[in-house]
Amino acid sequence: LFGLMDQYLKNDVFSIQKSIVDHVEYTVARSRFRFDDFEAYQATAHSARDRLLESWNDTQQFFKDRNPKRVYYFSMEFLMGRSLLNSLSNLGIKDQYAQALKQLGFDLEVLAEQEIDAALGNGGLGRLAACFLDSFATLDLPAWGYGLRYQYGLFRQNIKDGFQLEQPDFWLNFGNPWEVERVHVSYSVKFYGRVDEEMRNGRSVHKWIPGEMVEAVAYDNPIPGYHTSNTINLRLWAAKPSGGFDMEAFNTGDYVNAILNKQKAEAISSILYPDDRSYQGKELRLKQQYFFVSASLQDIVRRYKDSHSNFEEFSNKVALHLNDTHPAIAVAELMRMLIDEEWLEWKEAWNIVTRVFSLTNHTIISESFEKWPVELMESLLPRHLQIIYEINRVFLEEAKKKVGSDFGRLARLSIVEEGSVKTIRMGNLAIVACHSINAVSQMHANYIKSTLLKDFCSIWPHKFQSKTNGVTQRRWLAFGNPALGDVITKWLGTEAWIKDLDIVAGLRQHASNPQLHAEWNQARYQNKMRLAQHIYNISGIRVSVDAMFDAQVKRIHEYKRQFLNLLSIIHRYDCIKNMAADERKRVVPRVCIFGGKAPPGYEFAKKIVKLVHAIGEKVNNDPEVGDLLKVIFIPDYNVSVAELIIPACDLSQHISTPGSEASGTGNMKFAMNGCLILGTLDGSNIEIRDEIGQENMFTFGVVVDDVPRLRTEHRNFQPPREFQRVLGMIRDGIFGFKDYFNALCDAVDGETGDYYLLGRDFLAYLEAQASVDTAFVDKEKWTEMSILSTAGSGKFSSDRAIREYAEQIWRVEPCKRPV
Numbered sequence: 001l002f003g004l005m006d007q008y009l010k011n012d013v014f015s016i017q018k019s020i021v022d023h024v025e026y027t028v029a030r031s032r033f034r035f036d037d038f039e040a041y042q043a044t045a046h047s048a049r050d051r052l053l054e055s056w057n058d059t060q061q062f063f064k065d066r067n068p069k070r071v072y073y074f075s076m077e078f079l080m081g082r083s084l085l086n087s088l089s090n091l092g093i094k095d096q097y098a099q100a101l102k103q104l105g106f107d108l109e110v111l112a113e114q115e116i117d118a119a120l121g122n123g124g125l126g127r128l129a130a131c132f133l134d135s136f137a138t139l140d141l142p143a144w145g146y147g148l149r150y151q152y153g154l155f156r157q158n159i160k161d162g163f164q165l166e167q168p169d170f171w172l173n174f175g176n177p178w179e180v181e182r183v184h185v186s187y188s189v190k191f192y193g194r195v196d197e198e199m200r201n202g203r204s205v206h207k208w209i210p211g212e213m214v215e216a217v218a219y220d221n222p223i224p225g226y227h228t229s230n231t232i233n234l235r236l237w238a239a240k241p242s243g244g245f246d247m248e249a250f251n252t253g254d255y256v257n258a259i260l261n262k263q264k265a266e267a268i269s270s271i272l273y274p275d276d277r278s279y280q281g282k283e284l285r286l287k288q289q290y291f292f293v294s295a296s297l298q299d300i301v302r303r304y305k306d307s308h309s310n311f312e313e314f315s316n317k318v319a320l321h322l323n324d325t326h327p328a329i330a331v332a333e334l335m336r337m338l339i340d341e342e343w344l345e346w347k348e349a350w351n352i353v354t355r356v357f358s359l360t361n362h363t364i365i366s367e368s369f370e371k372w373p374v375e376l377m378e379s380l381l382p383r384h385l386q387i388i389y390e391i392n393r394v395f396l397e398e399a400k401k402k403v404g405s406d407f408g409r410l411a412r413l414s415i416v417e418e419g420s421v422k423t424i425r426m427g428n429l430a431i432v433a434c435h436s437i438n439a440v441s442q443m444h445a446n447y448i449k450s451t452l453l454k455d456f457c458s459i460w461p462h463k464f465q466s467k468t469n470g471v472t473q474r475r476w477l478a479f480g481n482p483a484l485g486d487v488i489t490k491w492l493g494t495e496a497w498i499k500d501l502d503i504v505a506g507l508r509q510h511a512s513n514p515q516l517h518a519e520w521n522q523a524r525y526q527n528k529m530r531l532a533q534h535i536y537n538i539s540g541i542r543v544s545v546d547a548m549f550d551a552q553v554k555r556i557h558e559y560k561r562q563f564l565n566l567l568s569i570i571h572r573y574d575c576i577k578n579m580a581a582d583e584r585k586r587v588v589p590r591v592c593i594f595g596g597k598a599p600p601g602y603e604f605a606k607k608i609v610k611l612v613h614a615i616g617e618k619v620n621n622d623p624e625v626g627d628l629l630k631v632i633f634i635p636d637y638n639v640s641v642a643e644l645i646i647p648a649c650d651l652s653q654h655i656s657t658p659g660s661e662a663s664g665t666g667n668m669k670f671a672m673n674g675c676l677i678l679g680t681l682d683g684s685n686i687e688i689r690d691e692i693g694q695e696n697m698f699t700f701g702v703v704v705d706d707v708p709r710l711r712t713e714h715r716n717f718q719p720p721r722e723f724q725r726v727l728g729m730i731r732d733g734i735f736g737f738k739d740y741f742n743a744l745c746d747a748v749d750g751e752t753g754d755y756y757l758l759g760r761d762f763l764a765y766l767e768a769q770a771s772v773d774t775a776f777v778d779k780e781k782w783t784e785m786s787i788l789s790t791a792g793s794g795k796f797s798s799d800r801a802i803r804e805y806a807e808q809i810w811r812v813e814p815c816k817r818p819v
């Protein structure tokens with residue numbers, strides 16, 4: 001066995017080929033003499049997974065032996081994207097695989113395209129969780145992610161006649177080679193029923209008699225780090241019918257219905273809710289939340305108990321992080337487990353709970369703080385409701401000591417909201433229990449401290465902090481944009497930036513070097529060609545790579561103001577149409593690229609998708625306009641599409657109304673790739689500006705402190721002529737669908753009030769757009785700004801963010817497995 005102690009699987013080209021071909025024959029069950037691209041992809045993925053598992057097993061054993069404090073990241077969403085190239089690159093064996101496949105007659109890059117994105121998330125919050133996993137592994141932190149294995153990820157966006165159609169995402173149809181089903185790791189999760197109270201040894205004990213039980217089965221997804229032998233785990237739970245329980249139902253004689261009812265259990269992990277800001281009142285959603293936190297906590301407590309006989313060390317060994325309030329029921333569940341199952345006293349249990357939990361808040365609007373009707377909670381989780389009432393009682397008593405009899409404030413602080421429908425405020429529950437609550441950008445922290453979380457901040461200022469988001473430079477730059485990555489490595493003289501992004505600051509000293517300019521632009525040009533080809537493939541439209549590629553790609557929301565962008569495009573179109581031929585020669589050609597999914601029930605957003613298409617239809621077919629302006633919608637925006645767009649754009653827009661975007665992370669990915677930012681002073685745009693310099697970015701618009709006043713003054717505000725003219729063009733049906741877009745126009749110019757201040761910002765936005773055009777003409781200046789954008793991106797690595805969380809919130813340390 002000693003011979004096997006080191007690395008078991010070999011990574012030379014021949015061994016890799018053999019393992020791929022073995023998987024073709026024995027896993028995919030195709031002939032080794034005849035298999036297509038998809039089968040080759042599956043076999044390659046399995047072969048890579050073998051290598052991940054080897055490292056996974058050794059890492060977990062190492063963690064077990066060392067027994068360090070571990071952090072568990074609870075998230076309803078993990079937006080992972082594809083795994084093949086990311087895994088091979090992290091393991092440092094991409095070139096060997098490329099060569100092995102080449103000799104077998106396949107192209108690794110082509111096979112990688114066969115993989116379906118794992119889209120178990122809506123957008124920012126889920127993608128951040130995925131970047132964090134990458135950093136956990138790379139920084140050797142003893143960390144695991146916990147979440148749900150949805151059978152249907154985020155819907156696929158099909159476009160028919162310019163309208164968004166939602167199609168189910170059957171991502172597991174052909175199996176998922178990256179996961180391992182752990183049939184032996186499963187836990188029963190209870191729902192409904194009643195709570196009995198009895199006295200035992202002079203103590204009142206509660207016994208929850210469930211009305212339904214569902215089995216949670218673990219699926220493990222190995223997450224490799226970069227240049228480390230650590231591989232960590234993302235454990236996702238799938239719901240399966242419970243075995244032994246409820247045999248009564250079968251004895252009643254209705255065998256078929258009893259089985260069908262049991263199978264309903266699987267619905268719990270079937271669907272990801274496709275809205276990222278509001279989920280109120282949906283029983284299935286609460287079931288999902290409880291299901292995954294209950295299974296995860298059972299798993300964590302079991303692991304802890306493997307090496308401890310009491311709970312004294314629990315808070316020194318375990319940190320539990322809540323990725324927004326979605327998993328907040330974990331607070332009540334851990335209390336229940338400690339009191340009802342482990343026999344701890346209330347105070348002891350609460351002491352543990354308040355030491356282990358921490359929370360990230362990702363939103364600015366109060367509607368995103370989930371509330372559950374008491375009636376629903378009472379029926380679904382009767383014991384938890386009792387516990388929440390008790391937590392609230394104790395908390396309000398403590399709060400009274402601080403705020404006196406200010407009943408308004410106490411009512412706002414309370415976990416229970418009284419009203420026509422009595423509800424449980426999950427945000428308040430989480431804040432009461434967590435020792436740390438963090439915002440995701442500096443501005444977000446300042447803003448919520450004076451709005452959403454004001455009452456809590458006044459009693460517990462020490463609990464609140466800011467941890468500016470970050471993204472992994474590995475997926476988003478080194479692996480996603482290898483052409484530019486190679487240039488960066490060459491000029492820095494090291495690859496170390498892939499693990500320490502601060503090093504890219506070293507590019508500053510070369511920012512005006514013509515040789516670097518040439519190489520920089522060459523790399524970016526290749527990426528633009530690739531995107532132009534994709535645009536042609538999906539739309540049949542040829543765009544000029546000499547034009548400025550200007551992207552706004554993100555979820556579609558009023559607050560993100562895609563409509564403002566569209567209005568300025570109409571203005572640009574109108575100007576071009578009214579110019580003399582020789583004036584047109586001075587127009588800077590632009591390809592305006594949109595991408596993003598509209599939440600299915602959100603009419604405004606869906607109309608925006610249609611309006612992009614309607615404008616594109618008109619503009620792209622206008623011979624007077626030609627290459628001067630193109631408007632493109634790239635359907636089904638997801639991680640893989642982002643990997644294609646981000647390295648190829650010259651400009652990207654992040655133009656939310658100040659005070660509405662908590663942070664944003666797309667801006668960081670674009671800036672890192674040398675794309676210039678056109679943005680408002682919102683979320684992390686402000687920190688990006690501080691890092692890369694005001695002179696290397698285009699900012700405009702109202703400032704956050706003025707927003708409330710401007711909203712109230714709306715009635716006295718006369719929107720500029722240009723704004724009214726473009727709205728008039730939409731209303732007049734210049735882009736077809738005459739009345740269909742009225743709701744969009746009414747929202748910004750009607751009595752209802754332009755809540756997101758498009759009219760206010762319109763002229764400033766046009767001015768900023770004009771500066772963008774002027775800058776783009778000066779190629780040398782633009783390239784320098786582009787280099788300086790990348791050079792200023794060091795702070796926006798998720799490695800920096802995770803290091804801060806580890807040191808300042810979780811207090812966990814690296815646990816690096818020796819090679």
Ligand code: DL6
Nearest residue numbers: 124125362368440661662663664665
């Ligand atoms: O923190 C990640 C990301 C931020 O960058 C975005 O600004 C924010 O909108 C997003 N929030 C969500 C859903 N929020 N909730 N709840 O995705 O988080």
